[in-house]
Amino acid sequence: MTTDAASSRPLAHPERAEIRLEGVLHALSDPIRLLIVRQLAGDDAGAGPGLSCSQIELPVTKSTSTHHYRVLRESGVIQQIYRGTAKLNELRRDDLDALFPGLLGSILGAATAQAERPVVLS
Template identity: 80%
Template sequence: MTTAAPISTRALDHPARVEIRLEGVLHALSDPMRLRVVRQLAGCEPGLDGLSCSQIDLPVTKSTSTHHFRVLRESGVIQQIYRGTAKLNGLRRDDLDALFPGLLDTILTAATAQAERTSAP
């Protein structure tokens, strides 16, 4: 008899949609590393649960990476869920688009143009 891997009961705190504040989102997106995370998550295929932290390559220490993910989660930009021992990250696009129509797309477009202009990932 085979048993499935247990689903983690660990839950992370996320702000409810009504608690997401524009200044928090803008602060979270003002850091180049956090913007890099959001750009990678925005490029994920629809229907995926997200990317694990280890799938997102950041040129920083693990503790700094953890800090960036926490700022993004606490501001309401991303959602994190545990799948086994992996923490999956997904963009809260529906919430952000409902609260701040066009903001995320505008920022992603500008970030892509800047990356192309400066040849930065």
């Protein structure tokens, strides 16, 4: 596992070789975590330093959102880096694309298509 050397509070991240498909699929199976990933994927175009946790509005408590970010980080889907008091989040797109070609793009495309469908109440 690697840690962020520039941070006074290092966070553990799996090395690329440690990322497992079942962990990634589990992380992406939750609607809140998928929402986080979709927001981070939208930020990829900016190629900035990532989004802080507070920039991604979630319909859950802070402790629950902390859990979701931890699951994403520990599965290798995101990288988190402290910058001052903010924790910045970025997709590990290069790692995921190298390990599982087309997976992230397919999941993001399917999630976008699902979000655009009208809600059918039964």
